[in-house]
Amino acid sequence: MVSTAHKQNRSADLRERTFRRLLVWLDQGVDTNGQSYLVIRGRLLGYFDRKNCLHADELADETLNRVARRLEEEGGNIETEIPAKYCYIVARFVFMEHLRANEKEIAALDNVSRQANVMSNEDRDRKEKMLECLDHCAAKLDSSQRDLIFGYYVGEQRVKIENRRSLAQTLGITVNALSIRACRVRDKLESCVKECAGRQ
């Protein structure tokens, strides 16, 4: 479900009606309770991040703002293969505009990357905090999810591969399906930890 806080933040850019229209359009007739919106926003965030944009989340929001405005103009529907395709086309324009306007960002990004491997006391504290949050968040998972990710991600190299094969066999699913399932649980855990660590 899309959180109330998130909706409030979005209200500066989108009015309630426009935002609801966007959610309905993204759902394509199936009420996902805002999941479709979160999924497409996550993918757009990933897209901008892989393009090394410093503020990928802002660009993802800008993309969805433009889509929502266009949707308003078109009376609630845009002719496209799938909503995600249209979102991608808009995202490309947003990226190119951003690129022209923010060429200096690349240099700044280089400096940030050089600092990436230096482990400060602050980093250590954050890691400690993360471990505490992991404990807390893992406890919130149900036992099958816990067994799944700790079974899936445990071990190194060949041991890990063999482990995954065995686990998939036990669950009667393909390794590919297992990886997607484990990946989603890990995403869930990661979000929980991020939120928990941010609170502390």
Next chain:
Amino acid sequence: MSNSTNQNQVSTQYLLGTLPEVERERLDELSVTSQEFADSLSASEKDLIDSYVQGELSGSTLAQFESHYLASQIRRERVEFAAAFQVFAKKQAVFDGSSIRRQAELDRKRKGGWLSRLSVFGGQYPALQWGVAVAAVVFIAAGGFLLLQNARLRQQMSIEQAHRDELQQRELQLQKELDQQRASNTAIEQELAQVREERARMEEELKKSGQFPASGTGMLSFVLTPQLRGAGQTKSVSIPANTSRVTVQLSLEPNDYQTFAVVLLDQSSHQELWRSGKLKASSRGDNRTLNVGFSAGLLKPQVYALQVSGISANGQSEVLSDYPFKVVK
């Protein structure tokens, strides 16, 4: 190569920014529009991050990961989470033991082996079955540890043995060198004693005759080469009247002896006039020479020969060459 492996490799290249532009744009689109690709990319990304955290990346992949992937704050946070997650997952595996239970369960189902035969206990005595499973794991782990330990000890023993052999070899070599040194010392001592004896005798003779050699003129030196069979002219040596001592350098023919003895013979009577102690040859390049010295008083105008013998390690001697010379006054 399987499809999924290939796809995983492409995804990894995409994440590391090493794909060509056209391919990158195609995957950019898929990452937003295709649920399947987005899921697969997310799984590949987690595996890539875990590999980095576990130190499995190397070479250009590692370099690209650090220069490209870690350039983003969001991705660095993912790496940070992965590091914490790995630590946490390992702890879970150790303390929870769920993976061991799952593995035992898997083995039981898959192989239907010896453990499955204990299924008579399975339903009624699960604790007993788990006990057996845990004992088996402990037994296998202990066995593995002992095997490893055994291999390590064997390796250590062979290293020690090689070291001991080397020391023994060195000891033998040193002993041999010491023996040679001792033999050489003995020969020198003998020669020295002989020289002293001869000098004393000479001084006695000089005392009797009331003559003393003039300083700087009492010694005569010359070089002799071995006599060739059936040919050659005997070397003539003129000995001045005031000569008290004669030293001769004998050029040796090639041989394997280390120790030699020289005898001064009267060629006509074959009488032995003088005998050296054990001598060592001097080397200059491939040539070896012997230096001998004796009283000039032993020589009259006639033909002599210096006969060189080689002395083996067991003391046996063999005549090697004659060095004839004719004294003229």
